[in-house]
Amino acid sequence: MSAGTFTPAPGAAPVARQVLAQTAMEARLLLRNGEQLLLAVVIPLIVLVGAVRGSAALDLGSKHTSVDVLTPGVLALAVMSTAFTSLAIATGFERRYGVLKRLGTAPLARGALLGGKIGALLLVEVLQFLVIGAAGLALGWSPDVQPVALLLAVLLGTAAFAGLGMLLAGTLRAEATLAAANLVYLLLLAGGAVVLPAAAYGGLGDVMTWLPSGALGEAMRDAFDGSVAWRELATLAAWAVGGGAAAGRWFRWE
Amino acid sequence: MAVPEPSPAVRIDGLVMRYGDKTAVDGLSLEVAAHTITAVLGPNGAGKTTTLETCEGYRRPQAGSVRVLGLDPVADRRALMPRIGVMLQAGGAWSGVRADEMLTHVARLHAHPLDTGLLMDRLALHECGRTPYRRLSGGQQQRLGLAMALVGRPELVFVDEPTAGLDPQVRRTVWELLEELRTDGVTVVLTTHYLEEAERLADHVHILDKGTLVASGSPLELTRGGTVATIRLVVTQPFPPGAPQSLADALGPTTELIVLDEHSLQVSGPADGSTLAVVSRWCEHHGVLPESLTLGQRNLEDVFLELTARETEVSGS
Numbered sequence: 118m119s120a121g122t123f124t125p126a127p128g129a130a131p132v133a134r135q136v137l138a139q140t141a142m143e144a145r146l147l148l149r150n151g152e153q154l155l156l157a158v159v160i161p162l163i164v165l166v167g168a169v170r171g172s173a174a175l176d177l178g179s180k181h182t183s184v185d186v187l188t189p190g191v192l193a194l195a196v197m198s199t200a201f202t203s204l205a206i207a208t209g210f211e212r213r214y215g216v217l218k219r220l221g222t223a224p225l226a227r228g229a230l231l232g233g234k235i236g237a238l239l240l241v242e243v244l245q246f247l248v249i250g251a252a253g254l255a256l257g258w259s260p261d262v263q264p265v266a267l268l269l270a271v272l273l274g275t276a277a278f279a280g281l282g283m284l285l286a287g288t289l290r291a292e293a294t295l296a297a298a299n300l301v302y303l304l305l306l307a308g309g310a311v312v313l314p315a316a317a318y319g320g321l322g323d324v325m326t327w328l329p330s331g332a333l334g335e336a337m338r339d340a341f342d343g344s345v346a347w348r349e350l351a352t353l354a355a356w357a358v359g360g361g362a363a364a365g366r367w368f369r370w371e
Numbered sequence: 372m373a374v375p376e377p378s379p380a381v382r383i384d385g386l387v388m389r390y391g392d393k394t395a396v397d398g399l400s401l402e403v404a405a406h407t408i409t410a411v412l413g414p415n416g417a418g419k420t421t422t423l424e425t426c427e428g429y430r431r432p433q434a435g436s437v438r439v440l441g442l443d444p445v446a447d448r449r450a451l452m453p454r455i456g457v458m459l460q461a462g463g464a465w466s467g468v469r470a471d472e473m474l475t476h477v478a479r480l481h482a483h484p485l486d487t488g489l490l491m492d493r494l495a496l497h498e499c500g501r502t503p504y505r506r507l508s509g510g511q512q513q514r515l516g517l518a519m520a521l522v523g524r525p526e527l528v529f530v531d532e533p534t535a536g537l538d539p540q541v542r543r544t545v546w547e548l549l550e551e552l553r554t555d556g557v558t559v560v561l562t563t564h565y566l567e568e569a570e571r572l573a574d575h576v577h578i579l580d581k582g583t584l585v586a587s588g589s590p591l592e593l594t595r596g597g598t599v600a601t602i603r604l605v606v607t608q609p610f611p612p613g614a615p616q617s618l619a620d621a622l623g624p625t626t627e628l629i630v631l632d633e634h635s636l637q638v639s640g641p642a643d644g645s646t647l648a649v650v651s652r653w654c655e656h657h658g659v660l661p662e663s664l665t666l667g668q669r670n671l672e673d674v675f676l677e678l679t680a681r682e683t684e685v686s687g688s
Contacts, residue, residue: 121555125526128482129453138479146465210466219463219519222427223480224452
């Protein structure tokens with residue numbers, strides 16, 4: 118057969134290359150989207166500045182300054198907004214517009230798709246940490262970083278929220294996902310012990326640390342206070358396993 | 372020793388697909404020969420898209436079997452997917468993505484992709500510029516969909532209504548492209564609503580109705596009606612009640628009358644000038660104003676309409 122333009126030469130790219138391509142694409146799309154950017158960077162910055170200013174008058178009952186307590190909380194909020202809300206909304210609309218269906222035959226392996234999504238989440242989180250961290254430092258934050266605890270908190274927190282986000286996106290319609298992901302975000306922002314420490318919730322504080330939001334908030338605050346919150350990290354790991362398993366079981370691709 | 376027949380690119384055997392209590396595909400069996408353009412025709416709801424999606428591994432057969440390039444689309448998904456190209460009827464891209472970005476992304480997922488610039492040229496996609504996908508015209512989205520199906524250099528492409536909504540000039544470009552694919556050794560399976568598209572392009576046509584295969588053959592085989600001629604009458608107002616039955620009576624038993632819809636009917640059989648005269652007299656008698664009255668050989672559209680005409684009330688009601 119003559120070698121024409123379209124002479125077949127099929128084959129999938131190596132998985133590593135697919136993951137890289139998918140990571141780059143998803144991160145680019147996330148950062149290009151105005152609402153996502155608002156959620157990822159602008160709202161956390163407003164919360165940080167507003168809370169630090171507002172709490173000057175309050176006593177958080179801590180030996181730390183308010184910026185030392187609040188900055189790790191806002192970083193936890195940033196992880197939650199990206200790994201849960203942004204991921205759920207983006208994936209919900211990918212399902213709606215047939216992107217997942219299309220890429221499935223493209224041929225993007227499901228593992229590579231997930232790898233790409235995780236890569237994009239981590240990339241965006243690094244950017245969030247740089248921006249929010251810089252703002253915190255400018256406000257007088259003096260962290261005492263425990264690197265292993267920080268890494269575990271970010272990874273396990275991302276995994277826990279991403280599993281729940283995928284569960285939401287894979288079972289509801291896109292509009293319902295949009296509404297639910299934003300609502301859950303607002304509820305946890307207000308009362309999930311993310312930004313404010315669990316201790317600030319009085320008797321409810323203990324319950325809060327069993328939520329993924331509270332566990333991530335506490336783990337992050339400890340990590341920037343030179344210690345490791347093992348119980349909270351274990352809680353996040355349990356949510357990650359449970360959420361991931363549920364998403365794997367019930368996620369519908371279209 | 373006999374030369375083995377080249378194995379078919381697609382083999383469907385007794386496929387059954389149901390949604391709830393609605394049967395979309397009802398014991399369908401068909402084959403697609405390699406290196407051909409095969410058209411799958413049928414009215415809306417005939418089961419075309421469901422059948423295609425089963426071949427593409429999106430749906431698991433509820434009964435029967437589907438083999439594509441000798442593989443099971445569900446069990447052998449990983450092996451099969453790189454070898455096929457799929458053009459969906461709609462969607463398949465992020466709403467904020469640009470055409471060139473999307474095509475480049477799909478190219479990166481393949482081992483030996485085509486040059487994306489070449490595909491952009493051939494399908495006039497450069498005109499999309501930096502416009503996000505959601506703001507592209509329907510025709511631009513269609514062409515991008517076709518480009519995404521081809522960029523991985525597949526052996527077999529499934530194209531679902533490739534020219535729906537394209538202007539005539541672009542439609543011709545797409546036809547030429549599909550013919551070039553066949554020349555280069557790619558098997559093309561397409562669904563279409565445009566019968567002239569199937570007639571012009573396809574080596575083989577499968578006509579589906581209500582989930583089963585009602586006819587199969589080359590366009591020539593399907594339209595060959597021997598000495599049978601066809602009279603087609605289209606009228607401006609709906610037929611008066613009972614009128615078609617009176618025409619059938621006037622024409623006699625050697626002809627067959629099919630009411631295609633409330634504005635058109637078709638007479639086939641040993642029709643000649645006198646048959647035409649009967650029809651025109653009948654029109655006059657019933658005060659029916661013909662919009663067109665034609666006598667001619669059958670084309671694929673006639674065959675299609677005959678085979679898929681819904682149970683019509685020729686016997687009066």
